[in-house]
Amino acid sequence: MNTHRILVTGAAGFIGSHVVEALLAQGHEVVGVDNFDPFYERSIKERNLRDARAASQRVGVPYRFHELDFCDSAALADALRGVEGVIHLGAKAGVRPSIADPGGYVRANLVGTTTVLQEAHRTGCRRVLVASSSSVYGDQPKVPFSEDDRADAPISPYAATKRSCELLGHAHHHLTGQPVGMLRFFTVYGPRQRPDLAISLFMRRIAAGQPIRLFGDGRSSRDYTYIADIVQGVLAAYENIDRFGFRVWNLGSDRPTALDDLVATIAEVVGRRPIIERAPMQPGDVERTWADLTRARAELNYNPATQLRDGVASQWVWMSEPGEA
Numbered sequence: 001m002n003t004h005r006i007l008v009t010g011a012a013g014f015i016g017s018h019v020v021e022a023l024l025a026q027g028h029e030v031v032g033v034d035n036f037d038p039f040y041e042r043s044i045k046e047r048n049l050r051d052a053r054a055a056s057q058r059v060g061v062p063y064r065f066h067e068l069d070f071c072d073s074a075a076l077a078d079a080l081r082g083v084e085g086v087i088h089l090g091a092k093a094g095v096r097p098s099i100a101d102p103g104g105y106v107r108a109n110l111v112g113t114t115t116v117l118q119e120a121h122r123t124g125c126r127r128v129l130v131a132s133s134s135s136v137y138g139d140q141p142k143v144p145f146s147e148d149d150r151a152d153a154p155i156s157p158y159a160a161t162k163r164s165c166e167l168l169g170h171a172h173h174h175l176t177g178q179p180v181g182m183l184r185f186f187t188v189y190g191p192r193q194r195p196d197l198a199i200s201l202f203m204r205r206i207a208a209g210q211p212i213r214l215f216g217d218g219r220s221s222r223d224y225t226y227i228a229d230i231v232q233g234v235l236a237a238y239e240n241i242d243r244f245g246f247r248v249w250n251l252g253s254d255r256p257t258a259l260d261d262l263v264a265t266i267a268e269v270v271g272r273r274p275i276i277e278r279a280p281m282q283p284g285d286v287e288r289t290w291a292d293l294t295r296a297r298a299e300l301n302y303n304p305a306t307q308l309r310d311g312v313a314s315q316w317v318w319m320s321e322p323g324e325a
C-alpha cells in the first residue's frame, strides 16, 4: 500500500498510541490529535505520547502532534491539512462514568464525531474509520454477537453514544460518498491499558495485596482482545474501507472469558493470591460480550492470535517496568 498522511484522534490514549506506532512502522506520516481529557491522568498519556515520538525517531517517519479538542472545527481543519485519511479513536470511553456524565459523553462522542466527519470531508480526506464498541449490542442473550444483530437497546449512555456515532457515520457516507468504517472493539487490553479497566486495575490491587471488588457472581464474561490484534484489525480496515463505502466490523477475540477465570489468570501471572469482595452487578454493565468474527476474518483477513494468558503476561511485564502505570 502507498504511504499516506493519516490523522489519528485520541493519539495520546491507549489504543491511539499503539495505532500511531503501527502506522509509523508502515511508513505512514502521522498527525496525532488529543485534548488530554481528564478521565485519567495526563502523565499516563504524556508517557504514551513520548513512546510514540520515540518510535517516530526510530523509524525516521514524521509524527506531528496537536493538543486540541476535536469539537473545535477550526483547529481540527488546520490539523487536517494534507491528510488523506482519519482514524478517529478519541472519545470519552467507559460505561460507568457515562451514567454520571451523559452530557459530557454526548458532547465528546456525538458532537466530536460529527465534527470529525464533517471536517474530514470538507478538507478532502479519502476515508474515515471510527471506533465503536461491543457495548452497542446491549444485554442481548444471543451469542456470539454479529454485525447484523439488532443494536437498538443500549443500556448505558456510553453505548448509546457509540451506536449513535455509527448511525451518524452511515448518514455521512450516504450524503457525501466518503468511505466510513465503524470498528466495534471488544474489551481491549495489553500494555498502556486504561487504568480504569479491569485487568489494569486488578493487577495493581492484587500486586499490592489489596482487595478487588467483583461485580456479579463471577460468571459474567468478556471477549478480551489483545492490543496487537486490535491494531492489526484497524490497519486492515483502513486499507479496505474503500471497497465497502460504509461497513461495520467486530474486532474481538472470539474467546470469551468469565470474570472469575480472568482473575485467576491475573493472579497466576502476578504471583499473588487475590482478596476478593463480591458486589451486585453494576447498572450499565452487560452480562456478556462475544464477537462473531466471520465478517472481519473474511473481509479483513483479521486473525486475532493472542491467548489471554500470554497477553496478560505482556501487560504485567509492561506494568512492572520502572515508571509505568
Ligand SMILES: NC(=O)c1ccc[n+]([C@@H]2O[C@H](COP(=O)([O-])OP(=O)(O)OC[C@H]3O[C@@H](n4cnc5c(N)ncnc54)[C@H](O)[C@@H]3O)[C@@H](O)[C@H]2O)c1
Binding pocket: 009, 010, 011, 012, 013, 014, 015, 016, 033, 034, 035, 036, 037, 038, 039, 045, 068, 069, 070, 071, 088, 089, 090, 091, 092, 093, 094, 108, 112, 131, 132, 133, 134, 184, 185, 186, 187, 188, 189, 194
Ligand atoms: N479500550 C477498550 O476496551 C475499548 C473498547 C471498546 C471501544 N473503545 C473505544 O476505542 C477508542 C479508544 O479507547 P481507549 O481505551 O484507547 O481510550 P483512551 O481514553 O485511552 O483514549 C481516548 C483518547 O481520546 C482523547 N479525547 C477524548 N475527548 C477528546 C476530545 N474532545 N478531543 C480530543 N481528544 C479527546 C482522550 O484524551 C484520550 O487520550 C474510544 O473511542 C473507545 O470508546 C475502547
